[in-house]
Amino acid sequence: MSESLKVENISVYYPMRSGVFSRVSHYFKAVQDVSFTLEAGEILAVIGESGCGKSTLAQALVGLLPWHSGSYSVFGKSVDVKNPKAFSEVRKSVQMVFQDPFSSLNPRQTVSQILTFPLMAQGISKKEAQKKAEQELEWVGLPTDSLERFPHEFSGGQRQRIGIARALMVDPKVIIADEVTSALDVSVQAQVLELLQKLRKELGISLVFISHDILLVRSFADKVIVMYKGKKMEEGNVQDVLVNPKHPYTQALIASVPTLDFDKPPKVPEMMDFSV
Numbered sequence: 001m002s003e004s005l006k007v008e009n010i011s012v013y014y015p016m017r018s019g020v021f022s023r024v025s026h027y028f029k030a031v032q033d034v035s036f037t038l039e040a041g042e043i044l045a046v047i048g049e050s051g052c053g054k055s056t057l058a059q060a061l062v063g064l065l066p067w068h069s070g071s072y073s074v075f076g077k078s079v080d081v082k083n084p085k086a087f088s089e090v091r092k093s094v095q096m097v098f099q100d101p102f103s104s105l106n107p108r109q110t111v112s113q114i115l116t117f118p119l120m121a122q123g124i125s126k127k128e129a130q131k132k133a134e135q136e137l138e139w140v141g142l143p144t145d146s147l148e149r150f151p152h153e154f155s156g157g158q159r160q161r162i163g164i165a166r167a168l169m170v171d172p173k174v175i176i177a178d179e180v181t182s183a184l185d186v187s188v189q190a191q192v193l194e195l196l197q198k199l200r201k202e203l204g205i206s207l208v209f210i211s212h213d214i215l216l217v218r219s220f221a222d223k224v225i226v227m228y229k230g231k232k233m234e235e236g237n238v239q240d241v242l243v244n245p246k247h248p249y250t251q252a253l254i255a256s257v258p259t260l261d262f263d264k265p266p267k268v269p270e271m272m273d274f275s276v
Protein backbone atom coordinates (compact mmCIF):
# COMPACT_ATOMS: atom_id res chain seq x y z
CA MET A 1 0.00 0.00 0.00
CA SER A 2 1.19 3.54 -0.66
CA GLU A 3 1.22 6.24 1.96
CA SER A 4 -1.48 8.89 1.59
CA LEU A 5 -0.88 11.03 4.70
CA LYS A 6 2.13 11.26 6.96
CA VAL A 7 1.78 13.48 10.00
CA GLU A 8 4.72 14.01 12.31
CA ASN A 9 4.46 15.71 15.69
CA ILE A 10 1.48 17.91 14.92
CA SER A 11 0.71 20.42 17.69
CA VAL A 12 -2.27 22.78 17.58
CA TYR A 13 -2.67 25.56 20.15
CA TYR A 14 -5.64 27.86 20.74
CA PRO A 15 -4.79 31.45 21.72
CA MET A 16 -6.48 32.35 25.00
CA ARG A 17 -7.31 36.02 25.51
CA SER A 18 -7.84 38.04 28.68
CA GLY A 19 -7.90 41.60 29.96
CA VAL A 20 -9.69 44.70 28.69
CA PHE A 21 -7.74 44.67 25.40
CA SER A 22 -8.41 40.98 24.94
CA ARG A 23 -4.72 40.25 24.41
CA VAL A 24 -3.43 36.71 24.00
CA SER A 25 -2.29 35.78 27.50
CA HIS A 26 -1.43 32.13 26.93
CA TYR A 27 -2.06 29.18 24.62
CA PHE A 28 -4.18 26.11 25.23
CA LYS A 29 -2.43 23.02 23.84
CA ALA A 30 -5.33 21.12 22.27
CA VAL A 31 -3.16 18.70 20.23
CA GLN A 32 0.41 17.88 21.21
CA ASP A 33 3.01 15.97 19.19
CA VAL A 34 0.65 13.55 17.49
CA SER A 35 2.11 11.46 14.64
CA PHE A 36 0.52 8.88 12.34
CA THR A 37 0.54 7.54 8.80
CA LEU A 38 -2.46 6.67 6.67
CA GLU A 39 -2.13 4.22 3.80
CA ALA A 40 -4.20 4.40 0.61
CA GLY A 41 -7.64 2.84 1.06
CA GLU A 42 -7.21 2.51 4.82
CA ILE A 43 -9.60 3.61 7.59
CA LEU A 44 -7.85 5.15 10.58
CA ALA A 45 -10.07 5.91 13.57
CA VAL A 46 -9.26 8.58 16.15
CA ILE A 47 -10.96 7.93 19.48
CA GLY A 48 -10.93 9.45 22.94
CA GLU A 49 -13.27 11.15 25.36
CA SER A 50 -14.92 14.49 24.68
CA GLY A 51 -12.41 17.34 24.58
CA CYS A 52 -9.34 15.16 23.89
CA GLY A 53 -8.60 17.05 20.65
CA LYS A 54 -10.15 14.88 17.91
CA SER A 55 -11.97 17.68 16.07
CA THR A 56 -9.03 20.05 16.47
CA LEU A 57 -6.79 17.44 14.82
CA ALA A 58 -9.34 16.89 12.03
CA GLN A 59 -9.65 20.59 11.26
CA ALA A 60 -5.89 21.12 11.26
CA LEU A 61 -5.47 18.30 8.71
CA VAL A 62 -7.44 20.33 6.14
CA GLY A 63 -5.97 23.68 7.18
CA LEU A 64 -9.05 25.02 8.97
CA LEU A 65 -6.87 25.54 12.05
CA PRO A 66 -3.23 26.66 12.02
CA TRP A 67 -0.52 24.23 13.06
CA HIS A 68 1.77 25.37 15.87
CA SER A 69 4.39 22.85 14.76
CA GLY A 70 4.80 19.54 12.99
CA SER A 71 5.38 18.23 9.50
CA TYR A 72 2.87 16.94 7.00
CA SER A 73 3.14 15.14 3.71
CA VAL A 74 0.25 14.29 1.43
CA PHE A 75 0.98 11.52 -1.11
CA GLY A 76 4.68 11.96 -0.53
CA LYS A 77 4.57 15.73 -1.14
CA SER A 78 5.66 17.81 1.81
CA VAL A 79 3.22 20.58 2.85
CA ASP A 80 4.45 23.89 4.27
CA VAL A 81 2.16 23.85 7.32
CA LYS A 82 2.95 27.47 8.18
CA ASN A 83 1.60 28.65 4.82
CA PRO A 84 -2.23 28.77 4.68
CA LYS A 85 -2.08 28.84 0.85
CA ALA A 86 -0.39 25.43 0.87
CA PHE A 87 -3.64 24.00 2.25
CA SER A 88 -5.63 25.03 -0.83
CA GLU A 89 -3.51 22.44 -2.68
CA VAL A 90 -4.04 19.91 0.17
CA ARG A 91 -7.82 20.31 -0.13
CA LYS A 92 -7.78 19.01 -3.69
CA SER A 93 -6.90 15.59 -2.28
CA VAL A 94 -7.98 15.82 1.38
CA GLN A 95 -11.60 16.79 2.04
CA MET A 96 -13.63 16.97 5.23
CA VAL A 97 -17.16 15.87 6.08
CA PHE A 98 -18.50 17.52 9.22
CA GLN A 99 -20.35 16.21 12.25
CA ASP A 100 -23.45 18.36 11.98
CA PRO A 101 -25.31 17.98 8.68
CA PHE A 102 -27.68 20.77 9.79
CA SER A 103 -25.09 23.51 10.12
CA SER A 104 -22.40 22.40 7.70
CA LEU A 105 -24.48 23.31 4.60
CA ASN A 106 -25.32 26.92 3.79
CA PRO A 107 -29.13 27.17 4.23
CA ARG A 108 -29.39 29.98 1.64
CA GLN A 109 -27.76 27.98 -1.17
CA THR A 110 -29.36 25.29 -3.31
CA VAL A 111 -27.67 21.89 -3.41
CA SER A 112 -26.50 22.79 -6.90
CA GLN A 113 -24.77 25.95 -5.63
CA ILE A 114 -23.25 24.05 -2.67
CA LEU A 115 -21.84 21.32 -4.89
CA THR A 116 -20.68 23.34 -7.88
CA PHE A 117 -18.97 26.17 -5.96
CA PRO A 118 -15.63 24.35 -5.33
CA LEU A 119 -15.28 23.47 -9.02
CA MET A 120 -16.38 26.86 -10.37
CA ALA A 121 -13.89 28.50 -7.97
CA GLN A 122 -11.22 26.49 -9.83
CA GLY A 123 -12.39 27.95 -13.16
CA ILE A 124 -14.45 24.95 -14.32
CA SER A 125 -17.53 25.89 -16.37
CA LYS A 126 -20.99 25.89 -14.77
CA LYS A 127 -22.21 23.23 -17.22
CA GLU A 128 -19.36 20.87 -16.42
CA ALA A 129 -19.66 21.48 -12.65
CA GLN A 130 -23.42 20.81 -12.86
CA LYS A 131 -22.80 17.51 -14.68
CA LYS A 132 -20.29 16.41 -12.04
CA ALA A 133 -22.78 17.42 -9.28
CA GLU A 134 -25.43 15.17 -10.85
CA GLN A 135 -22.98 12.26 -10.99
CA GLU A 136 -21.90 12.68 -7.36
CA LEU A 137 -25.48 13.03 -6.14
CA GLU A 138 -26.40 9.80 -7.87
CA TRP A 139 -23.31 8.11 -6.42
CA VAL A 140 -24.35 9.01 -2.86
CA GLY A 141 -27.89 7.77 -3.55
CA LEU A 142 -29.84 11.02 -4.02
CA PRO A 143 -32.03 11.87 -7.03
CA THR A 144 -30.67 14.53 -9.38
CA ASP A 145 -33.77 16.69 -8.89
CA SER A 146 -32.30 17.39 -5.42
CA LEU A 147 -30.06 19.96 -7.11
CA GLU A 148 -32.62 22.76 -7.08
CA ARG A 149 -33.69 22.14 -3.49
CA PHE A 150 -32.38 23.74 -0.28
CA PRO A 151 -30.74 21.87 2.65
CA HIS A 152 -33.77 22.29 4.95
CA GLU A 153 -35.80 20.14 2.54
CA PHE A 154 -33.69 17.06 3.39
CA SER A 155 -33.46 14.70 6.37
CA GLY A 156 -30.27 14.51 8.49
CA GLY A 157 -29.04 11.39 6.67
CA GLN A 158 -29.73 12.95 3.26
CA ARG A 159 -27.87 16.11 4.29
CA GLN A 160 -24.90 14.01 5.32
CA ARG A 161 -25.02 12.42 1.83
CA ILE A 162 -24.97 15.94 0.35
CA GLY A 163 -21.91 16.68 2.54
CA ILE A 164 -20.21 13.56 1.16
CA ALA A 165 -21.19 14.51 -2.43
CA ARG A 166 -19.68 17.98 -1.84
CA ALA A 167 -16.42 16.37 -0.68
CA LEU A 168 -16.41 14.09 -3.76
CA MET A 169 -16.72 17.02 -6.20
CA VAL A 170 -12.93 17.51 -6.26
CA ASP A 171 -12.13 13.76 -6.50
CA PRO A 172 -10.33 13.56 -3.15
CA LYS A 173 -8.08 10.66 -2.14
CA VAL A 174 -8.63 11.12 1.60
CA ILE A 175 -11.73 12.11 3.56
CA ILE A 176 -11.61 13.34 7.14
CA ALA A 177 -14.95 12.27 8.64
CA ASP A 178 -15.53 14.09 11.93
CA GLU A 179 -18.24 12.31 13.97
CA VAL A 180 -20.28 12.09 10.77
CA THR A 181 -22.87 9.71 12.19
CA SER A 182 -23.25 10.98 15.73
CA ALA A 183 -26.14 13.37 14.93
CA LEU A 184 -28.11 10.62 13.16
CA ASP A 185 -30.58 7.90 14.18
CA VAL A 186 -29.07 4.42 14.42
CA SER A 187 -30.73 3.12 11.20
CA VAL A 188 -29.59 6.17 9.24
CA GLN A 189 -26.12 5.85 10.80
CA ALA A 190 -25.80 2.40 9.25
CA GLN A 191 -26.64 3.73 5.77
CA VAL A 192 -24.06 6.53 6.04
CA LEU A 193 -21.41 4.06 7.28
CA GLU A 194 -22.21 1.81 4.32
CA LEU A 195 -21.67 4.78 2.02
CA LEU A 196 -18.30 5.50 3.66
CA GLN A 197 -17.26 1.86 3.12
CA LYS A 198 -18.31 2.22 -0.53
CA LEU A 199 -15.94 5.23 -0.80
CA ARG A 200 -13.09 2.99 0.22
CA LYS A 201 -14.07 -0.06 -1.85
CA GLU A 202 -15.13 1.62 -5.10
CA LEU A 203 -13.02 4.78 -5.11
CA GLY A 204 -10.02 3.67 -3.00
CA ILE A 205 -10.47 6.67 -0.70
CA SER A 206 -8.73 6.57 2.70
CA LEU A 207 -10.62 7.79 5.74
CA VAL A 208 -9.63 9.45 8.98
CA PHE A 209 -12.69 8.51 11.01
CA ILE A 210 -13.14 10.60 14.14
CA SER A 211 -15.49 8.97 16.62
CA HIS A 212 -16.24 8.52 20.28
CA ASP A 213 -18.10 5.27 19.57
CA ILE A 214 -15.65 2.47 20.38
CA LEU A 215 -17.95 -0.39 19.36
CA LEU A 216 -18.53 1.22 15.99
CA VAL A 217 -14.82 1.84 15.45
CA ARG A 218 -14.04 -1.79 16.24
CA SER A 219 -16.25 -2.99 13.41
CA PHE A 220 -15.48 -0.19 10.96
CA ALA A 221 -11.82 0.87 11.07
CA ASP A 222 -8.48 -0.81 10.29
CA LYS A 223 -6.22 1.17 12.61
CA VAL A 224 -6.88 3.36 15.62
CA ILE A 225 -5.25 6.19 17.53
CA VAL A 226 -6.32 6.72 21.14
CA MET A 227 -6.07 10.34 22.33
CA TYR A 228 -6.22 11.84 25.79
CA LYS A 229 -5.78 15.52 26.66
CA GLY A 230 -4.36 16.29 23.21
CA LYS A 231 -1.77 13.50 23.24
CA LYS A 232 -1.62 10.12 21.53
CA MET A 233 -1.77 7.40 24.18
CA GLU A 234 -1.76 4.32 21.98
CA GLU A 235 -2.07 3.30 18.33
CA GLY A 236 -2.20 0.18 16.23
CA ASN A 237 -4.44 -2.31 14.51
CA VAL A 238 -8.04 -1.94 15.76
CA GLN A 239 -8.32 -5.51 16.98
CA ASP A 240 -5.00 -5.33 18.88
CA VAL A 241 -5.70 -1.99 20.53
CA LEU A 242 -9.36 -2.48 21.35
CA VAL A 243 -9.20 -6.15 22.33
CA ASN A 244 -5.82 -6.10 24.12
CA PRO A 245 -5.22 -2.48 25.08
CA LYS A 246 -1.75 -1.84 26.52
CA HIS A 247 -2.16 1.69 27.84
CA PRO A 248 -4.11 2.15 31.11
CA TYR A 249 -6.11 4.99 29.52
CA THR A 250 -7.28 2.77 26.63
CA GLN A 251 -8.14 0.06 29.17
CA ALA A 252 -10.25 2.53 31.17
CA LEU A 253 -11.90 3.92 28.02
CA ILE A 254 -12.90 0.42 26.92
CA ALA A 255 -14.08 -0.51 30.40
CA SER A 256 -16.41 2.51 30.33
CA VAL A 257 -18.28 1.24 27.24
CA PRO A 258 -21.72 0.10 28.42
CA THR A 259 -22.50 -3.54 27.68
CA LEU A 260 -25.86 -5.08 26.84
CA ASP A 261 -25.35 -7.68 29.57
CA PHE A 262 -27.96 -6.43 32.03
CA ASP A 263 -26.79 -8.85 34.75
CA LYS A 264 -23.47 -7.04 34.92
CA PRO A 265 -23.52 -3.32 35.65
CA PRO A 266 -21.15 -1.30 33.43
CA LYS A 267 -17.71 -0.80 34.93
CA VAL A 268 -17.10 2.82 35.78
CA PRO A 269 -13.38 3.66 35.63
CA GLU A 270 -11.87 5.52 38.55
CA MET A 271 -11.04 9.13 37.84
CA MET A 272 -7.36 9.06 36.97
CA ASP A 273 -4.96 11.43 35.27
CA PHE A 274 -3.25 9.52 32.44
CA SER A 275 -1.29 12.46 31.09
CA VAL A 276 1.61 12.05 33.52
Ligand SMILES: Nc1ncnc2c1ncn2[C@@H]1O[C@H](COP(=O)(O)OP(=O)(O)OP(=O)(O)O)[C@@H](O)[C@H]1O
Binds near residue numbers: 054057
Ligand atom coordinates in the same frame (compact mmCIF):
# COMPACT_ATOMS: atom_id res chain seq x y z
N1 LIG B 1 -11.82 27.75 19.77
C1 LIG B 1 -11.32 27.22 20.87
N2 LIG B 1 -10.66 27.99 21.78
C2 LIG B 1 -10.13 27.46 22.90
N3 LIG B 1 -10.19 26.14 23.22
C3 LIG B 1 -10.84 25.34 22.36
C4 LIG B 1 -11.44 25.83 21.15
N4 LIG B 1 -12.02 24.79 20.52
C5 LIG B 1 -11.79 23.69 21.28
N5 LIG B 1 -11.10 24.03 22.39
C6 LIG B 1 -10.65 23.12 23.46
O1 LIG B 1 -9.72 22.23 22.89
C7 LIG B 1 -9.89 20.92 23.44
C8 LIG B 1 -10.12 19.93 22.32
O2 LIG B 1 -11.38 20.22 21.72
P1 LIG B 1 -11.93 19.33 20.52
O3 LIG B 1 -13.23 19.94 20.08
O4 LIG B 1 -10.87 19.16 19.52
O5 LIG B 1 -12.19 17.95 21.27
P2 LIG B 1 -12.99 16.66 20.78
O6 LIG B 1 -12.18 15.50 21.23
O7 LIG B 1 -13.30 16.77 19.33
O8 LIG B 1 -14.32 16.77 21.63
P3 LIG B 1 -15.82 16.28 21.26
O9 LIG B 1 -15.75 14.78 21.14
O10 LIG B 1 -16.63 16.75 22.43
O11 LIG B 1 -16.19 16.95 19.96
C9 LIG B 1 -11.05 21.01 24.42
O12 LIG B 1 -10.54 21.16 25.73
C10 LIG B 1 -11.79 22.27 24.00
O13 LIG B 1 -12.41 22.89 25.10
